[in-house]
Amino acid sequence: MWTVDTTLAADPVAERARGFTWQAVRLPLDVIAIVLMSVTIATANFLIQGDIGLDLGDEGQLWYVTARTALGDVPLRDVRSYDPGRYYWGAAWFALLGPGIISLRVGMAAMQALGLVFGLLTLRRVVRHWWVLAILAVVLLAWMFPIFKAYESATVLALVWLAVRLLEAPTPARHFAAGVGVGLAAFMRMDHGLYGAAALLLLVLFRAMRERKVVIRDLGLAGAGIVVGYAPMLVMLVAVPGFAAGVAENLAYLMRVVVWNGVPNLGKPVPWPWLAGTDLPVAERLYAVCVGLLFMAVPALYLVAVATVWRSPADDTPGRQLVLAGGFVGLMYAHYTFARPDLEHLAQSVHPLVIVAAGLLAAFAGRRRVIAIALVLPLVVALSGLTVGVKSRVYRWAAESQNPYVPTRIADDVVWLHPGVAAFLEMVNRTAGERLAPGDRILIAPHWPAIYAMLGRESPLWEIYFIFPEPEDRQHRMIADLERRNVTVVLLGDLFLDGRNDLHFSRTYPLVYRHVMERYERLAVAGLPGWAQFFRRKPEAAVAG
Numbered sequence: 001m002w003t004v005d006t007t008l009a010a011d012p013v014a015e016r017a018r019g020f021t022w023q024a025v026r027l028p029l030d031v032i033a034i035v036l037m038s039v040t041i042a043t044a045n046f047l048i049q050g051d052i053g054l055d056l057g058d059e060g061q062l063w064y065v066t067a068r069t070a071l072g073d074v075p076l077r078d079v080r081s082y083d084p085g086r087y088y089w090g091a092a093w094f095a096l097l098g099p100g101i102i103s104l105r106v107g108m109a110a111m112q113a114l115g116l117v118f119g120l121l122t123l124r125r126v127v128r129h130w131w132v133l134a135i136l137a138v139v140l141l142a143w144m145f146p147i148f149k150a151y152e153s154a155t156v157l158a159l160v161w162l163a164v165r166l167l168e169a170p171t172p173a174r175h176f177a178a179g180v181g182v183g184l185a186a187f188m189r190m191d192h193g194l195y196g197a198a199a200l201l202l203l204v205l206f207r208a209m210r211e212r213k214v215v216i217r218d219l220g221l222a223g224a225g226i227v228v229g230y231a232p233m234l235v236m237l238v239a240v241p242g243f244a245a246g247v248a249e250n251l252a253y254l255m256r257v258v259v260w261n262g263v264p265n266l267g268k269p270v271p272w273p274w275l276a277g278t279d280l281p282v283a284e285r286l287y288a289v290c291v292g293l294l295f296m297a298v299p300a301l302y303l304v305a306v307a308t309v310w311r312s313p314a315d316d317t318p319g320r321q322l323v324l325a326g327g328f329v330g331l332m333y334a335h336y337t338f339a340r341p342d343l344e345h346l347a348q349s350v351h352p353l354v355i356v357a358a359g360l361l362a363a364f365a366g367r368r369r370v371i372a373i374a375l376v377l378p379l380v381v382a383l384s385g386l387t388v389g390v391k392s393r394v395y396r397w398a399a400e401s402q403n404p405y406v407p408t409r410i411a412d413d414v415v416w417l418h419p420g421v422a423a424f425l426e427m428v429n430r431t432a433g434e435r436l437a438p439g440d441r442i443l444i445a446p447h448w449p450a451i452y453a454m455l456g457r458e459s460p461l462w463e464i465y466f467i468f469p470e471p472e473d474r475q476h477r478m479i480a481d482l483e484r485r486n487v488t489v490v491l492l493g494d495l496f497l498d499g500r501n502d503l504h505f506s507r508t509y510p511l512v513y514r515h516v517m518e519r520y521e522r523l524a525v526a527g528l529p530g531w532a533q534f535f536r537r538k539p540e541a542a543v544a545g
Contacts, residue, residue: 122164
């Protein structure tokens with residue numbers, strides 16, 4: 001019982017005939033070894049690059065909302081955000097370690113380790129050797145990129161693991177457990193709940209068609225599980241005053257983003273390898289080609305998976321189960337990948353692809369399997385290193401020779417930053433300290449919510465990240481909040497997403513922008529870069545307000 005099994009069952013069908021399904025059993029030492037491997041690799045990754053870099057936008061949003069949650073604010077009610085689950089996870093780590101950026105990343109590293117456990121438990125069903133599993137663990141972790149997207153990666157891996165367990169033993173308990181997992185995924189982010197529910201539904205229907213059986217009970221158990229998993233959100237909707245209104249406001253915003261005529265589309269062209277510019281430096285062109293190859297691999301591998309299952313739908317080997325589980329979950333996330341095709345979005349859907357590839361390789365036997373693994377595994381490692389590897393923070397830190405990173409104090413932590421970013425944040429910190437009294441507030445727009453967390457200041461607006469246009473009534477409410485909440489200083493970034501001028505703050509929020517130009521005067525701050533401007537409220541505007 002306590003022996004670690006490092007081989008695949010020679011004949012799964014024969015094993016099942018004897019009443020034993022090897023892949024459904026996780027030996028205690030296997031589980032312990034996988035947990036230790038996951039924690040070790042995630043910890044090593046954190047120690048290597050946990051204090052490098054700072055994303056003022058997306059990571060800053062996570063940091064700020066988590067810090068406010070730790071202080072008692074409610075996500076979506078008091079600040080626009082994703083669904084609350086991720087912020088309560090981070091707030092728990094803040095309670096242990098304090099509300100700094102390093103504490104946030106410790107929580108993210110713990111989430112990465114949890115995601116690795118799910119991923120390795122899944123892969124262990126077909127991976128014979130521990131050294132291969134260790135390499136795949138490093139690949140999975142590398143694609144948990146960037147670190148503040150660890151929630152997405154861990155959730156995807158958990159959904160694939162639940163799907164595999166359901167295929168191995170479609171018991172009532174596992175249908176219910178899969179539903180609970182989908183509900184918890186939705187509590188982390190609504191998109192995950194929708195993708196997970198769709199994948200679970202398709203998986204149950206696929207089994208029903210293959211086995212020619214009624215699945216009403218299975219769907220009912222899965223649905224009950226979803227309600228249980230989503231119970232924290234349901235309780236908040238009923239018990240937390242104002243939370244339901246915040247959720248409704250956020251849903252209305254999302255609907256405007258999707259269907260409102262005139263909203264700019266944030267889509268990009270798919271970076272196919274043949275589109276890599278010939279005028280690029282060799283290293284950058286190689287990177288672009290590798291990214292394009294990975295985007296080609298997404299539909300190609302799923303087509304191979306569909307063809308494999310189509311040829312023998314009744315086949316139930318461990319490899320086929322991984323193909324099915326990774327395929328059903330991964331196909332849902334392929335939409336996410338191609339909606340805004342860049343490396344960051346590709347990273348959120350690579351993990352099911354790795355599991356599908358492992359399942360396909362498991363279908364080979366003997367020497368053919370050895371040859372296939374010898375060809376595919378180095379290719380996967382190389383493509384990962386040439387794409388997500390060269391975009392990692394530690395690589396950029398090590399490769400920056402002309403402007404080496406400098407240690408910079410960010411609130412209570414010291415982080416290594418590019419000297420330009422470090423100088424900018426130092427100027428912001430100094431200017432805010434000189435211009436803001438303890439009760440004053442500062443507005444920061446459009447994409448730097450990390451500065452709120454760095455300064456320990458609360459946003460005067462429910463919105464902290466300004467991308468899409470808002471209707472005039474929303475902008476008037478924002479202006480009223482600026483007046484009511486004693487906003488004396490404004491930090492405005494003269495930047496726009498993807499280099500598109502139609503996404504400039506003056507065009508997406510024209511009434512708010514005009515209010516700032518009319519009621520505030522520009523401050524002369526020595527050394528401040530041209531793409532950032534400080535404004536101070538005019539004395540007469542303060543009297544009028």
